[in-house]
Amino acid sequence: MKRASGFVLVAFWVAFACALQVALLAFGPWVDLGTASVTRALVPDLGICVLVAAVARVGRHDAVGLAIAATVGRAAFTGATPFALLAGSIVVAYLAGSLGRMAELDRPFLRVTSAGVGALLFGWWLLFVDFVRVGEARASGALSFGEVVAPLAWAPLVTAFTTALVAFALWPMLRALPGLRRLERSVF
Amino acid sequence: MSSRAATVTIAGVSALLALRPFGPMDRLADLVTLPSRAAAPLGLPATLVTEFRAPKESGADETRLAGESELSVQLEEAVLFSAWPTEVELRPDVKPVVGEVDARLGRSRDVIRVRVADPKRVELGQPVVAGDVYIGRVSRIPFREPSADDPGLLERLMRALRLSSPPLEPPRDAVDVALVTGADQRVGGLVLEDQEGNSCALVVGGLAWRPDDVVWLAIHAPERRSTSQGVVEVSEPLGLDEDFGVLGEGFKIGRLRAAEVARPDTDSEWAFMRPLSGAEDDSRASRSELMTRRIVGIQSYIDFRGINQVLVLAPSEGAEPVDHDRMREEMPLTPVLQDGGWGGARLLVTGDAVPWRSTLRVDRGIRDGLEVGAALVEGVRLAGRVSDPRPMASAVATVFDPGFSVNVLAQSEEDPKAPPLAMGRLTSEGRAADGSLLLRWLPDRGTAWPAWALDSSTGGRSRDVEVTLWTGSGMVRVPRGLRIGRATLPADARPAGTAADSEEGCLLRVEETASLRGPFQVRLGGARLSRTDALADGEAAPR
Numbered sequence: 001m002k003r004a005s006g007f008v009l010v011a012f013w014v015a016f017a018c019a020l021q022v023a024l025l026a027f028g029p030w031v032d033l034g035t036a037s038v039t040r041a042l043v044p045d046l047g048i049c050v051l052v053a054a055v056a057r058v059g060r061h062d063a064v065g066l067a068i069a070a071t072v073g074r075a076a077f078t079g080a081t082p083f084a085l086l087a088g089s090i091v092v093a094y095l096a097g098s099l100g101r102m103a104e105l106d107r108p109f110l111r112v113t114s115a116g117v118g119a120l121l122f123g124w125w126l127l128f129v130d131f132v133r134v135g136e137a138r139a140s141g142a143l144s145f146g147e148v149v150a151p152l153a154w155a156p157l158v159t160a161f162t163t164a165l166v167a168f169a170l171w172p173m174l175r176a177l178p179g180l181r182r183l184e185r186s187v188f
Numbered sequence: 189m190s191s192r193a194a195t196v197t198i199a200g201v202s203a204l205l206a207l208r209p210f211g212p213m214d215r216l217a218d219l220v221t222l223p224s225r226a227a228a229p230l231g232l233p234a235t236l237v238t239e240f241r242a243p244k245e246s247g248a249d250e251t252r253l254a255g256e257s258e259l260s261v262q263l264e265e266a267v268l269f270s271a272w273p274t275e276v277e278l279r280p281d282v283k284p285v286v287g288e289v290d291a292r293l294g295r296s297r298d299v300i301r302v303r304v305a306d307p308k309r310v311e312l313g314q315p316v317v318a319g320d321v322y323i324g325r326v327s328r329i330p331f332r333e334p335s336a337d338d339p340g341l342l343e344r345l346m347r348a349l350r351l352s353s354p355p356l357e358p359p360r361d362a363v364d365v366a367l368v369t370g371a372d373q374r375v376g377g378l379v380l381e382d383q384e385g386n387s388c389a390l391v392v393g394g395l396a397w398r399p400d401d402v403v404w405l406a407i408h409a410p411e412r413r414s415t416s417q418g419v420v421e422v423s424e425p426l427g428l429d430e431d432f433g434v435l436g437e438g439f440k441i442g443r444l445r446a447a448e449v450a451r452p453d454t455d456s457e458w459a460f461m462r463p464l465s466g467a468e469d470d471s472r473a474s475r476s477e478l479m480t481r482r483i484v485g486i487q488s489y490i491d492f493r494g495i496n497q498v499l500v501l502a503p504s505e506g507a508e509p510v511d512h513d514r515m516r517e518e519m520p521l522t523p524v525l526q527d528g529g530w531g532g533a534r535l536l537v538t539g540d541a542v543p544w545r546s547t548l549r550v551d552r553g554i555r556d557g558l559e560v561g562a563a564l565v566e567g568v569r570l571a572g573r574v575s576d577p578r579p580m581a582s583a584v585a586t587v588f589d590p591g592f593s594v595n596v597l598a599q600s601e602e603d604p605k606a607p608p609l610a611m612g613r614l615t616s617e618g619r620a621a622d623g624s625l626l627l628r629w630l631p632d633r634g635t636a637w638p639a640w641a642l643d644s645s646t647g648g649r650s651r652d653v654e655v656t657l658w659t660g661s662g663m664v665r666v667p668r669g670l671r672i673g674r675a676t677l678p679a680d681a682r683p684a685g686t687a688a689d690s691e692e693g694c695l696l697r698v699e700e701t702a703s704l705r706g707p708f709q710v711r712l713g714g715a716r717l718s719r720t721d722a723l724a725d726g727e728a729a730p731r
Contacts, residue, residue, distance in 0.1 A: 011223070020228035022539040026237035031546040032626065033590045040543035047541065062193050064198055068220065076224035077231060078540050079547035079575050079583035081209070082217035087202035094195055126542055131208050134591065141296075143561050143664060145575040147591025147615070152730030153542050159543065 002182050004075045007069045009179025010054050014073030017046035022077050033149050041155035044162040045119040047074050051089060052096045052115045052167065056105035060097025066091045066183075073078035079145070080126055088125040092118035111171050116164030123156025196283075218554075218578045219452075225581045226550065231537030242703040243623040254566040260449070260568050260669045261523050262604045263597065263658050270607040271497035272516050276320045276438050280509035284311055284499035286519060288668070290362060298370035299327065302498055307331070307361045309502045315422070315436030316365045318498050319607075321489045322422045322439040324373060325432075326500060327366035330358035363500070368405060368441070369395055369492055369592030371489045373724060377407070377441050378423035379415055388415040389423065392441050398449060403492070404485030405442060416446035416484050435501040442486035449483050481722040494610025496597065496661040496668060513702075520575075524669040529713030531556060533564065535706045536581060546588040546618065548572070552710050553580045561664040562711040570594070570659055570670040571702035574710070585702060587625055587672065592616040595660035596627075597668070598640075598677060600653060609640040609677075610660060617695065625673055625701045627657075630693035641679060653677045657698060665711045667693065673698035 024043045029036035051070045053114040058066065067089035074085050096105060105111050130146040137144030167174070205213050212548040245252065271286065277465035279286065287302035304310055307329075314326045337354055339347065346352035366373050382388055389411045396404040407420075424433035433535040479713050504510050533550040540547040552558050554577050564572040564584050572586035585592050593615040597608040617626040641653055675696045 012227070015227035015230055018541045019227070019234065019469050019537075019559055022231060022234040022537070023237060025543060026234045026241070026540075028543075029621065030619030031544060031588055031590060031624060032620070033544075034619070036618065037544040037590075042334050043543060045541075060195075064195050072221050072224050073223040074193060074224075074541060075229040076549070077537060078542050079545055079585060079589075080542060081214075081576060082221045083202045083209075083213070086217075087199055087206050090195060090199040090202065094199070110473035123542075127544075132207050135648065145573070145585040145589060145591060149590075155544055167617065 004180030006179050007065055010069040011073040013050045013177050014070045015076055016172045017050045018074050018077040021046045034151050038155050041158040042162055044166040045159050048119045048163055049115055049167050049174055054180055055093050055096040057180045063093035063097050084129045088122040089149045092122055112164040115167030116160045119163035120156050120160035123159050218727045224725050228536035234539040239705045251565050256568045259604055263599050264669050266607050268519050270319055271499050278512050282435050282501050283503050283504040285502050287498045287500055289495050291662055291664040300365050302363050302365050303361045304363055310363050310500050314432040315501045316498050317439050320440050322441050324365050324367040326363050328364035330362055330577045331360045353538050376424040377420045379418035379420050379444055381418055383416040383417040385633055388412045404487055409692055418444050420444050420486050424472045442488040443568050444486050446484045448480050491610055493612045500507050524667050530709040531712045533708040533710040546586045548584050549581055551581055553582050557712045563666040565710055566702040566708055566712050568671050568701040570672055588619045590618045590718050597658045597660040598655040625698040627696045627698055629696055636688050651679045673701040
């Protein structure tokens with residue numbers, strides 16, 4: 001029960017982070033297929049930051065659970081499909097967990113790397129999903145949404161950079177988010 | 189299985205399901221993410237900021253809605269009337285059946301599905317016209333075909349366990365029309381007066397070969413080989429009793445034209461052609477002379493991709509001549525928001541955590557009957573289409589979402605009652621810095637745009653035309669006559685690929701679009717409901 005409430009709290013914090021991210025995006029330029037969307041990508045992926053911080057506390061063995069919680073939290077603020085979010089979140093969580101096995105994720109270089117690379121992979125994965133689904137829908141004459149053009153490939157790079165900066169600067173706060181302690185397993 | 193293997197497996201399966209959606213698993217994912225709806229209030233700041241930044245318009249909302257609804261009715265009236273011939277006279281024994289083009293099925297461009305007002309009178313082979321132009325004939329009536337459902341043992345077991353369901357019956361009012369552009373379609377034609385004053389009978393069907401993708405109808409077995417100009421009309425005088433071809437007599441097919449076009453000038457083709465031609469040298473002049481070919485074809489008067497409303501020419505049941513004028517005046521006309529297929533929707537969150545998408549979420553979902561593609565409107569303005577319906581909420585791709593595409597009709601602001609221009613499918617490229625919508629328009633070769641621009645201009649000179657853009661027919665769960673916004677169509681817009689314009693067509697800047705503030709209504713039924721009395725035949729009423 002204690003751990004379950006921990007996962008619920010992770011979902012809440014990811015949802016909160018995504019809500020904040022969407023609010024920041026609302027101040028940015030409008031969406032387009034070119035430079036405006038790349039500029040919008042300066043807003044960091046705060047949901048990824050929360051997920052990586054949670055993995056840092058809990059470890060790789062709970063990567064799937066944390067990814068599901070992150071997917072539930074993120075689903076309220078994006079039109080991407082749940083399975084795309086889940087697959088991306090698992091990869092990010094597993095990557096952070098694997099890095100955390102080598103050394104403490106609290107080290108600046110590792111937390112910056114795990115959050116930055118995680119945001120990059122997550123963004124590119126969502127672009128790839130849109131690319132495949134739109135391409136197939138066009139080939140079959142089915143209904144599709146979203147568009148992928150070459151300039152957008154830069155957007156996840158920009159997001160990755162700012163996400164890494166946020167992970168570097170706000171790590172102590174992210175690490176101390178209420179509820180994460182509930183997920184820790186006692187060693188003895 | 190180790191924890192690591194399990195994680196990799198779950199990630200792999202999720203990735204596969206993201207790329208290849210599978211219905212039951214999607215439903216499962218919907219259930220797992222159900223609690224996310226509770227997080228919607230967190231999105232309030234984003235919604236408020238978006239509302240604050242949206243371009244403001246003068247005037248009260250109620251006045252604007254009333255004005256736009258009136259314009260929508262005028263557009264609908266113009267579209268309905270555009271299906272009726274103005275120059276060609278309908279035979280007195282023809283009682284046409286009105287039909288609206290429904291969503292296209294698959295990728296075939298040579299077959300359109302039409303929802304007709306009186307399906308009982310429609311038979312296979314009956315000619316179909318749009319205005320004065322013959323477009324094809326009825327090729328299939330799905331509802332009358334025997335059911336192809338023959339479940340095996342496993343399927344029957346699945347159905348008994350409610351894990352599967354029989355295929356849906358096709359709508360009673362749907363008929364498929366094979367366009368004359370189809371390779372296997374043929375119709376008799378007659379050029380009343382060619383360039384030499386002679387008449388010429390010929391057969392029309394399929395597309396003429398052109399290296400530059402210009403849409404010309406092909407001609408076959410012309411009576412005179414020299415005929416290369418003139419107006420081609422339907423002429424099928426030898427129709428048999430069961431042949432309805434004679435009902436379409438006199439309708440126009442297009443204008444016969446001839447052109448010298450260059451064949452693909454590749455070295456390999458030249459190497460093949462040179463010995464056959466007896467050309468003495470490899471000079472550019474002799475090569476280009478040999479590599480040109482004379483094409484004779486028919487340029488249609490309409491854009492086959494932009495057909496919205498048609499008439500099926502069915503024979504009259506009675507002996508008395510049909511009063512077509514009266515039929516035309518008494519066509520039922522239902523305003524787009526008053527056909528009973530709409531339900532209110534409350535905005536949950538505006539904006540998307542993915543920076544290159546523009547979506548929002550509303551509180552209506554699958555439980556309310558929402559399906560993918562359903563239109564979301566703000567007044568009579570199109571705000572978006574449902575992209576991901578979930579049990580109790582749905583994601584909506586807004587008109588500003590890059591890649592959002594929509595069939596568009598342009599209504600001249602100077603003469604709203606004139607027949608609108610079918611612009612084909614336009615694709616959103618997001619928003620400009622001033623908040624206006626950017627729509628990419630690729631005028632098709634064979635488009636009616638140049639002629640329409642001339643009609644909408646004064647003094648016989650084409651100029652930019654101020655238009656209101658509306659949704660056209662042919663989209664799933666998006667009815668015709670929803671306002672997209674105001675734009676200026678540039679006079680120099682040319683079909684894509686011509687020298688005068690680039691492959692990219694032109695980018696329209698659309699103003700007075702949906703503000704995404706609400707209040708919203710969402711489409712709970714199909715694109716068409718009671719607009720042509722389709723419910724009279726016992727179909728379930730929409731919710």
